[in-house]
Amino acid sequence: MPFSEDLPCAPEVALSHLDHLWFQVGGTLCNLTCNHCFISCSPKNHNFGFLSLEQVQQRLEESVPLGVKEYYFTGGEPFLNPDMTAILVETLRYGPATVLTNGTVLRDDWLHTLRDAEANSLYALEFRVSIDGFSPETNDPLRGAGTFDRALRGVQKLVEFGFLPIITAARTWDIEQEAKTVEAFVNRLRAAGYARPRLKILPTLRLGAEEQRTHGYEDTERITAEMLRDYDCSQLVCEHSRIVSDRGVHVCPILIEAPDALLGATLCEASRPFALAHGACSTCYQYGAICTNPSSAVAGN
Amino acid sequence: MTRTRIACLGGIYNNYLALESALNDIRRRGVDGVYCLGDLGAFGPHPDRVFPWIAEHGVQCVQGNYDDSIGNELDNCQCGYTDPRDNHFAQISYDYTLANTSEPNRRFLRQLPREIRLELGPLRVLLCHGSPRKTNEFLWESTTPTHFLSHLAEAHQADVIAATHTGIKWQRELARGKWFVNVGVLGRPENDGTTHVWYTLLEHSTANRLQVQFVPVHYSYQRLAREMRQERLPEEFIQTIETGWWTTCLEILPSKERRRGKY
Numbered sequence: 001m002p003f004s005e006d007l008p009c010a011p012e013v014a015l016s017h018l019d020h021l022w023f024q025v026g027g028t029l030c031n032l033t034c035n036h037c038f039i040s041c042s043p044k045n046h047n048f049g050f051l052s053l054e055q056v057q058q059r060l061e062e063s064v065p066l067g068v069k070e071y072y073f074t075g076g077e078p079f080l081n082p083d084m085t086a087i088l089v090e091t092l093r094y095g096p097a098t099v100l101t102n103g104t105v106l107r108d109d110w111l112h113t114l115r116d117a118e119a120n121s122l123y124a125l126e127f128r129v130s131i132d133g134f135s136p137e138t139n140d141p142l143r144g145a146g147t148f149d150r151a152l153r154g155v156q157k158l159v160e161f162g163f164l165p166i167i168t169a170a171r172t173w174d175i176e177q178e179a180k181t182v183e184a185f186v187n188r189l190r191a192a193g194y195a196r197p198r199l200k201i202l203p204t205l206r207l208g209a210e211e212q213r214t215h216g217y218e219d220t221e222r223i224t225a226e227m228l229r230d231y232d233c234s235q236l237v238c239e240h241s242r243i244v245s246d247r248g249v250h251v252c253p254i255l256i257e258a259p260d261a262l263l264g265a266t267l268c269e270a271s272r273p274f275a276l277a278h279g280a281c282s283t284c285y286q287y288g289a290i291c292t293n294p295s296s297a298v299a300g301n
Numbered sequence: 302m303t304r305t306r307i308a309c310l311g312g313i314y315n316n317y318l319a320l321e322s323a324l325n326d327i328r329r330r331g332v333d334g335v336y337c338l339g340d341l342g343a344f345g346p347h348p349d350r351v352f353p354w355i356a357e358h359g360v361q362c363v364q365g366n367y368d369d370s371i372g373n374e375l376d377n378c379q380c381g382y383t384d385p386r387d388n389h390f391a392q393i394s395y396d397y398t399l400a401n402t403s404e405p406n407r408r409f410l411r412q413l414p415r416e417i418r419l420e421l422g423p424l425r426v427l428l429c430h431g432s433p434r435k436t437n438e439f440l441w442e443s444t445t446p447t448h449f450l451s452h453l454a455e456a457h458q459a460d461v462i463a464a465t466h467t468g469i470k471w472q473r474e475l476a477r478g479k480w481f482v483n484v485g486v487l488g489r490p491e492n493d494g495t496t497h498v499w500y501t502l503l504e505h506s507t508a509n510r511l512q513v514q515f516v517p518v519h520y521s522y523q524r525l526a527r528e529m530r531q532e533r534l535p536e537e538f539i540q541t542i543e544t545g546w547w548t549t550c551l552e553i554l555p556s557k558e559r560r561r562g563k564y
């Protein structure tokens with residue numbers, strides 16, 4: 001059980017400002033069953049449900065007086081949600097939208113609509129496509145047979161429609177292999193027709209299925225008040241974000257399944273501080289801004 | 302003194318030739334004040350050649366992330382790049398600029414304020430570098446919602462917020478007669494395939510409106526490129542000066558801004 005080991009003395013982090021509003025728009029439903037998925041999504045996991053267009057609309061309105069800066073959409077696979085295209089079109093009336101997808105279910109008619117919506121909006125629509133490693137040999141054992149080629153075709157499709165998807169890969173290789181791995185990946189993407197590939201490497205989170213693949217967090221892997229002294233807390237997602245699911249508003253996308261991470265029914269209720277009592281918090285602590293786009297990254301100063 | 306018209310420039314990036322052209326142009330037009338929104342150093346050649354122009358024209362400066370770094374001799378520019386290649390090039394220009402900025406000029410940078418407040422007619426103007434809440438925050442046109450800017454204007458009690466830092470100018474009128482303006486940069490062209498750079502005139506006109514005029518600055522970019530080669534600065538930077546296309550710092554661009562460029 002990843003969420004039963006809360007330490008009573010875990011330090012709290014306050015929300016400085018709600019910069020990033022996330023939506024668990026695809027629930028926990030996914031067409032894939034990756035064995036490193038940190039919330040164990042699958043075609044049968046209905047633990048969290050879809051968010052409807054109306055639910056998202058209501059949250060967008062709620063976000064305006066709070067001065068939210070960016071909107072992020074995740075799942076599960078967001079594009080299994082039948083409202084997904086309409087949700088993104090609506091969001092682009094309010095601000096920039098980023099959708100995290102596995103790239104395997106994208107349809108031309110949706111991309112047509114989204115391309116037009118972005119062209120008519122002041123704001124950017126970013127796609128983040130997750131691929132692991134630069135070949136089927138590294139990707140498919142984690143994500144399933146044939147998924148590398150399918151995701152790559154999704155990337156090609158996005159590029160054909162004029163989007164510049166950000167390819168995100170969980171670091172499933174040794175750090176010494178990083179430069180070589182990244183270079184090979186970039187070459188592969190170029191060969192697939194993506195002339196200026198954008199890449200983002202993420203640390204793996206040892207939760208959900210990933211907990212089985214490697215190992216969970218040790219009790220000692222917890223953030224202490226001592227560790228937060230002189231630490232730039234803006235590196236932590238929970239310092240400037242919240243996430244909406246069909247159950248309410250949670251502290252961050254990473255801990256969506258933890259009972260104590262469900263902070264309230266409204267964005268205001270959920271703006272209270274959160275105690276960093278979870279093992280995953282130590283990964284955030286170590287690697288910093290793992291969820292934001294490079295264009296909104298801010299170095300500590 | 303009642304100000305009605307000011308000139309704002311930013312991101313000089315050692316480009317003293319563009320600064321000279323801009324200041325001559327500003328003097329010709331006539332303004333009630335000239336303000337630099339920070340980042341005097343970076344990218345170009347001969348950092349110390351910027352400072353005499355700032356002094357001679359009485360330019361009041363806000364401290365940018367680069368100025369904070371150089372002034373306090375930090376080990377990097379605090380631009381907040383996340384891509385290894387971007388960081389590699391940023392470090393080359395940072396090390397060069399730090400090594401070639403004199404101690405008096407570093408002292409000047411060190412004592413600059415983080416923001417300047419002034420009145421333009423009845424409008425409360427807040428000049429900052431990245432955003433009013435953080436010196437190195439990027440506010441791109443395509444990733445900054447209007448309601449977020451209204452929130453900043455409210456929280457910081459300003460009618461007009463002017464910033465620079467991203468390298469690409471833009472402006473937006475907000476609700477209730479407020480404005481946000483990114484005044485652009487003088488240091489390098491803005492990734493549009495042209496060689497000129499930009500500064501901005503802010504003017505209060507009747508009816509409590511702000512008039513924003515972006516002014517192109519032509520300068521001897523060939524001479525700048527020549528001096529950058531003599532100083533052995535990276536060919537990638539020189540290419541940007543000569544062609545108007547960014548070749549580095551690309552990974553921080555949102556997709557809309559990135560698509561407009563060549564790389």
Ligand code: SF4
Binds near residue numbers: 030034037130
């Ligand atoms: S990692 Fe992403 S694609 Fe894989 S099962 Fe989880 S949600 Fe689906």
Ligand code: SF4
Binds near residue numbers: 237253278280281
């Ligand atoms: S997992 Fe990370 S973002 Fe979530 S509460 Fe812990 S530190 Fe904050």
Ligand SMILES: [Fe+2]
Binds near residue numbers: 365366367437
């Ligand atoms: Fe800057």
